[in-house]
Amino acid sequence: MKYDFREIEPKWQKKWEEGHVFEAEDNSSKPKYYTLVEFPYPSGAGMHVGHIKAYSGLEVVSRKRRMQGYNVLFPIGFDAYGLPTENYAIKTGIHPREVTDRNIKKFTSQLKRVGFSFDWSRVVDTTEEGYYRWTQWIFLKMFEKGLVFRDTALVNYCPNCKVVLSNEDSQGGKCDICHSDVVQKSKAVWYLRITEYADKLLQGLDEVDYLPNIRQQQVNWIGKSTGAYVNFKLKEVDETLRIYTTRCDTLFGVTFMVIAPEHPIIEANRQRISNIADLDAYRELCSKKTEFERTQLTKEKTGVRIEGLTAINPVSGKEIPIYISDYVMMGYGTGAIMAVPAHDERDYAFAKKFGIDIVEVIKGGDISKAAYTGDGEMINSGFLNGYTNKKDSIARMLAYLKEQGIGEMGVQYKMKDWAFNRQRYWGEPIPLVHCPKCGIVAIPYEELPLKLPNVQNFAPGEGGESPLAKIDSFVNCKCPKCGGDARRETDTMPQWAGSSWYFLRYIDPHNAEKFADPEKLRYWLPVDWYNGGMEHVTRHMIYSRFWHKFLYDIGEVPTSEPYAKRTAQGLILGPDGEKMSKSKGNVVDPNDVVDVYGADVLRTYVLFMGDYASAAPWSENSMKGCKRFLERVADLTDLLREDGGNRKLESSFHKTAKKVSEDIEELKFNTAIAAMMTLINEIYEVGSLTREQLLILVRLLCPFAPHLSEELWEKLGGKGFCSTAAWPEWDDGKTVDETVEVAVQINGKVRATVELPMGCEKDTAIGIAKADPRIAGQLAGKTIVKEICVPNKIINLVIR
RNA sequence: GCCGGUGUGUCGGAACCGGCAGACGAGACAGACUCAAAAUCUGUUGUCCGCAAGGGCGUGUGGGUUCAAGUCCCACCACCGGCACCA
Numbered sequence: 001m002k003y004d005f006r007e008i009e010p011k012w013q014k015k016w017e018e019g020h021v022f023e024a025e026d027n028s029s030k031p032k033y034y035t036l037v038e039f040p041y042p043s044g045a046g047m048h049v050g051h052i053k054a055y056s057g058l059e060v061v062s063r064k065r066r067m068q069g070y071n072v073l074f075p076i077g078f079d080a081y082g083l084p085t086e087n088y089a090i091k092t093g094i095h096p097r098e099v100t101d102r103n104i105k106k107f108t109s110q111l112k113r114v115g116f117s118f119d120w121s122r123v124v125d126t127t128e129e130g131y132y133r134w135t136q137w138i139f140l141k142m143f144e145k146g147l148v149f150r151d152t153a154l155v156n157y158c159p160n161c162k163v164v165l166s167n168e169d170s171q172g173g174k175c176d177i178c179h180s181d182v183v184q185k186s187k188a189v190w191y192l193r194i195t196e197y198a199d200k201l202l203q204g205l206d207e208v209d210y211l212p213n214i215r216q217q218q219v220n221w222i223g224k225s226t227g228a229y230v231n232f233k234l235k236e237v238d239e240t241l242r243i244y245t246t247r248c249d250t251l252f253g254v255t256f257m258v259i260a261p262e263h264p265i266i267e268a269n270r271q272r273i274s275n276i277a278d279l280d281a282y283r284e285l286c287s288k289k290t291e292f293e294r295t296q297l298t299k300e301k302t303g304v305r306i307e308g309l310t311a312i313n314p315v316s317g318k319e320i321p322i323y324i325s326d327y328v329m330m331g332y333g334t335g336a337i338m339a340v341p342a343h344d345e346r347d348y349a350f351a352k353k354f355g356i357d358i359v360e361v362i363k364g365g366d367i368s369k370a371a372y373t374g375d376g377e378m379i380n381s382g383f384l385n386g387y388t389n390k391k392d393s394i395a396r397m398l399a400y401l402k403e404q405g406i407g408e409m410g411v412q413y414k415m416k417d418w419a420f421n422r423q424r425y426w427g428e429p430i431p432l433v434h435c436p437k438c439g440i441v442a443i444p445y446e447e448l449p450l451k452l453p454n455v456q457n458f459a460p461g462e463g464g465e466s467p468l469a470k471i472d473s474f475v476n477c478k479c480p481k482c483g484g485d486a487r488r489e490t491d492t493m494p495q496w497a498g499s500s501w502y503f504l505r506y507i508d509p510h511n512a513e514k515f516a517d518p519e520k521l522r523y524w525l526p527v528d529w530y531n532g533g534m535e536h537v538t539r540h541m542i543y544s545r546f547w548h549k550f551l552y553d554i555g556e557v558p559t560s561e562p563y564a565k566r567t568a569q570g571l572i573l574g575p576d577g578e579k580m581s582k583s584k585g586n587v588v589d590p591n592d593v594v595d596v597y598g599a600d601v602l603r604t605y606v607l608f609m610g611d612y613a614s615a616a617p618w619s620e621n622s623m624k625g626c627k628r629f630l631e632r633v634a635d636l637t638d639l640l641r642e643d644g645g646n647r648k649l650e651s652s653f654h655k656t657a658k659k660v661s662e663d664i665e666e667l668k669f670n671t672a673i674a675a676m677m678t679l680i681n682e683i684y685e686v687g688s689l690t691r692e693q694l695l696i697l698v699r700l701l702c703p704f705a706p707h708l709s710e711e712l713w714e715k716l717g718g719k720g721f722c723s724t725a726a727w728p729e730w731d732d733g734k735t736v737d738e739t740v741e742v743a744v745q746i747n748g749k750v751r752a753t754v755e756l757p758m759g760c761e762k763d764t765a766i767g768i769a770k771a772d773p774r775i776a777g778q779l780a781g782k783t784i785v786k787e788i789c790v791p792n793k794i795i796n797l798v799i800r
Numbered sequence: 801g802c803c804g805g806u807g808u809g810u811c812g813g814a815a816c817c818g819g820c821a822g823a824c825g826a827g828a829c830a831g832a833c834u835c836a837a838a839a840u841c842u843g844u845u846g847u848c849c850g851c852a853a854g855g856g857c858g859u860g861u862g863g864g865u866u867c868a869a870g871u872c873c874c875a876c877c878a879c880c881g882g883c884a885c886c887a
Contacts, residue, residue, distance in 0.1 A: 220883060619826070622826050628825090743819080
């Protein structure tokens with residue numbers, strides 16, 4: 001058959017659409033399967049081949065599941081709120097709504113051209129009122145349950161984008177959007193109390209099947225540490241300085257304390273501190289540093305001693321100095337530490353620089369040279385002397401602290417609460433009102449959605465306030481509680497809000513009464529398989545798990561975890577092996593590929609190019625190999641014979657069906673395709689095949705190259721759509737050949753191969769092997785010391 | 801520094817539970833077809849010695865376990881990703 005993709009691809013895309021072939025059924029007796037891919041941000045640049053790879057994986061799984069008789073939900077949508085669109089709007093004056101609609105249109109047509117089997121009747125757009133109404137609704141539920149709070153705090157602020165960033169969005173001290181340096185700024189911001197869910201998010205990982213590296217990254221991100229809080233009495237005032245430590249058993253070795261420059265105890269004791277001017281100068285210096293600079297200066301320790309405040313070591317009773325230093329962070333623990341210079345590298349460096357005593361409490365190192373951080377016998381530690389096990393000494397000290405009322409066990413997380421607002425226009429309005437009398441008041445649920453007003457100027461204000469602050473008609477309102485004059489919150493939600501629950505909306509996208517019908521949620525949840533990029537593992541994944549767990553706790557969803565299984569695809573690199581980027585000019589546009597090679601070749605190639613989870617460079621030549629493969633499949637129609645059945649081919653078909661079926665489940669698409677290539681190479685060698693055999697191959701190929709498969713299916717008189725035909729079964733018994741080639745080794749080196757009947761007995765096999773002339777030659781005049789025979793695998797004769 | 805991962809031909813990459821390393825694809829070389837090129841088809845293609853038969857060496861490095869190691873163990877090196885003065 002002639003392979004004319006330009007004709008067959010649009011033909012089948014149209015037929016699928018008209019036949020509603022890929023739409024999920026709502027009231028089905030079939031088992032369900034929910035496959036989810038990360039919905040794209042509709043950028044102006046259009047789709048990228050990376051999107052194609054990201055979607056092709058579960059596309060294949062979804063198509064296979066349908067053929068296996070599942071009711072499959074494989075939806076798509078658009079995560080359309082976000083800065084790039086807004087920045088583009090500011091530059092061009094075109095409204096973000098218009099830009100978004102245009103981009104979504106572009107993405108839709110590109111996705112359809114590739115023939116993805118998405119359920120297009122369930123498309124979700126996070127910027128639509130019918131959608132963000134429910135984003136606001138969930139937010140209000142969180143507000144109601146006390147998970148939303150406002151705080152003035154040091155926040156990550158991007159001076160270029162003029163927005164507050166969450167920790168997750170400012171990794172490495174760089175703004176995630178524009179990559180400029182993030183600075184610390186004191187600001188009133190909204191937070192979601194995600195830390196309240198830290199433990200649940202950690203424990204939930206045991207219930208799900210995530211790739212190990214994904215799981216590990218989340219564990220690290222949550223960063224749970226178990227330790228103790230200890231209260232240090234101050235000499236001059238009746239106050240205590242509370243610290244957090246993971247090694248409370250080293251308390252006898254504490255010779256000084258360090259607090260973060262922002263620690264409130266300084267403000268509280270200004271009059272008492274004799275060198276307050278020095279402290280202020282140091283604090284001023286720190287506040288100017290970016291987070292990045294602060295964390296990069298790992299070698300040289302700086303700090304200032306607080307004159308006028310002295311702490312007392314609660315176990316030794318000794319007076320110890322207190323310093324401020326920027327190596328202690330206000331955002332972790334209590335913002336204060338007990339320093340044990342003998343057994344902590346940072347404290348050691350600080351003590352050396354400031355000439356502070358170093359007291360050894362764990363034997364094993366040489367503290368005149370360096371801090372010793374290993375294990376060993378406790379010394380100089382009163383009642384802890386002689387302990388050699390860290391666990392025991394910590395337990396003993398914890399008991400003591402509790403008994404004396406000076407401390408207790410504590411848990412800390414690296415994860416921080418989620419800064420949940422942006423001073424931007426293109427986002428969900430936060431449905432809260434500031435009332436001079438009542439404080440912060442939620443707007444009533446019935447008034448949702450709180451619509452984003454239409455504005456002309458999208459630029460943020462110079463003072464970093466939201467463009468919405470300039471719209472009086474939006475800002476001025478009545479307090480829902482007391483009816484008095486009030487002002488609306490003018491910040492909007494961050495980009496990650498809409499994507500935190502979109503997988504729920506797909507289940508019931510047109511519901512105007514609820515975010516989704518509970519019955520439908522019960523049927524479809526959890527998502528059976530979620531695939532996306534590694535870059536979302538610590539942000540979107542954590543956020544959406546948090547929202548879902550919250551909804552579970554208030555009885556709105558039936559499962560505690562949203563995603564049963566999570567995998568990630570690797571990047572597609574440019575032909576030069578570098579990450580694709582506009583500036584490098586190495587970006588491949590999927591449209592260009594489809595124009596020249598067709599969608600089926602593109603789809604097959606992105607899955608064939610390498611291990612799905614690893615990065616691999618684009619190679620047009622390699623793609624040509626996939627084109628040849630599909631052409632050779634199309635040409636198989638020339639080899640059809642009634643008697644084309646050949647014993648060898650029959651087992652090859654069974655083997656291929658098994659291999660393709662199993663590999664798809666493990667995301668090993670490259671070897672699945674290789675198996676089909678091997679099969680057609682064999683068919684060409686044999687020279688003929690039957691119609692039934694070709695129909696098997698066509699169905700195996702269908703998830704990868706569905707247009708060609710449909711065309712062949714139709715040509716061969718298959719019933720209905722190939723896409724809904726039954727997935728080929730295989731017979732394990734028939735995947736086995738009658739004979740096997742077994743390698744015969746002498747002293748571990750292969751010297752011959754012999755053809756043996758499958759399952760041949762050991763003695764017989766060795767007999768045949770010895771009879772082989774080449775083996776016999778080697779054995780002449782030697783003694784056989786050992787004979788090893790693994791049936792159907794190998795024979796090894798050890799001789800002397 | 802900590803956590804995770806990777807290291808195999810010229811390239812992308814295969815290899816189940818330890819059992820013939822290099823499947824499949826690309827590239828290269830040779831041949832067929834062609835006036836020619838492209839496309840297509842056939843063959844060769846880890847490396848070294850050899851006319852050949854055959855043999856030696858080969859999965860980042862060094863050791864080890866085993867009849868047998870890309871695969872297991874120990875030590876190290878390089879690269880990639882994430883976190884990072886986290887107390």
